[in-house]
Amino acid sequence: MNLVTRAEWNAKKPSSPYTRLRSTKGVKIHYTGGKVPADLADAGNHDRCADLVRDIQRMHMAGGRGERYIDLGYNMVCCPHRQVFVGRGPHHLPAANGAGLNSGHYAVLALLGSSGLTEPNDDLLHALVDAIEYLREHGDAGREVKGHRDGYDTSCPGDPLYRWVEAGAERP
Template sequence: MADIISRKEWGAAKATGSYTRVSSTRGVKVHYTGGPVPARIVDDHSVCVQLVRDVQRMHMSGGRETRYVDIGYSLVACPHRKVFMGRGPGHLVAANGPGLNAGHYAVLALVGSSGFTTPNEGVKHAVRDAIEYLRKEGRAGVEIKGHRDGYATACPGGPLYAWVKAGAPRPSGGGSSASPSSTPADLAKLLPMLKLGATDWHVKTVRGLLHARGYVPADLLSTEFDAALKTLVRLFQGAEGLDADGIVGALTWRELIGALPELAANDEAWAVKTLRGLLFARGYDPGALWSTSFDAALRAVVIAYQRAEGLAPDGIVGPKTWRRLLRL
């Protein structure tokens, strides 16, 4: 079920004209922003809200060569598995291109051409939620296409379009009652290879995990893989008996992640340091980063994180919370 954020909730400006009605469409076209999206968007939902407002403002001010009466999309999907109401079902969009708007609804995924460029699990679920909502409420057909299908554009970008071309499948384990695997080896296979020069929100994950291992980056929140971070990665790799090439691949991820047991209040475990490091990388203050004690203050932070991510706010760190912390 789509977690809809109403126009009132996201502070939408009032449309300057009336919408053209559509009774049905052949399906949905998926879009990306076509510009920079801050990597911190996955840690801060307020960035999503502001970005949607900015897109509406740009559309209504003529940023697409003509002034739209409203945001050009039916719905907007964000990395936190939330769906912003745009024009909504039953209304002609303005984003697919001349002569193409009546054929498909338009869903914008908050993924960009720089910064946050690879859709996470939350975005993929949100896009699927939006599609199913449009099928139910707006008689959208079965087609799922990218903006570039039938129109000369790079939208929706390489990573997002590859997923669309594959049928836009829901992420494995997502929406299932089964507990997703949280073994380091399995999770490491899902994480990207990172090296000098990379800009990716997973760089913050590396920094948080290195800190938990006793290798303290100068900047814990940077998404830039700089020379100083490469030096720390090489030191860690050497100490763990890995090839000290400074590249974070599957083997290095596996060692950085370590064991991920279920954690709850009053637990005393080395993995609590991993938890603290990841929470810090996600913009939360977990207290003493070196502490191995799962105290009441840490439990309160975990609950706040779970609630923000749409997880059961029980304060227990199990497979789903570990995977979300790793942005999987």
């Protein structure tokens, strides 16, 4: 897999220590929603994926989701160039699934919007499976793969990605 370390994407350090998670039932899949540039998946545009990940971290740590998060809310972030960015990483409690739902599943974000880039390409789906396998191997994630909308009132991860989740979240 193509792992982008926190040093490589220039992550800010978390503002306080993570809460440790021994294991989870599995993984929940998210999308960014909103507008993601339609040409983000073009071969030359991967630099913009890293910009997006830094933007999300900045927004989450500045309180954009109602409270100041200690780090971006996701454990891993996947882009349409089959790269997997390390977010909070394995064995750390995420802050993306909704209150009371974070210890049950790791949170994996796909760089995919509700306008612009809305359909996952094959490289994004491979990256998601790479991230799921990584969290199973390094974070004791269980077999479940669900969407953010499972158990929480949200459109996330969008219909195209949710259909993929429901079909078994398999490699294309």
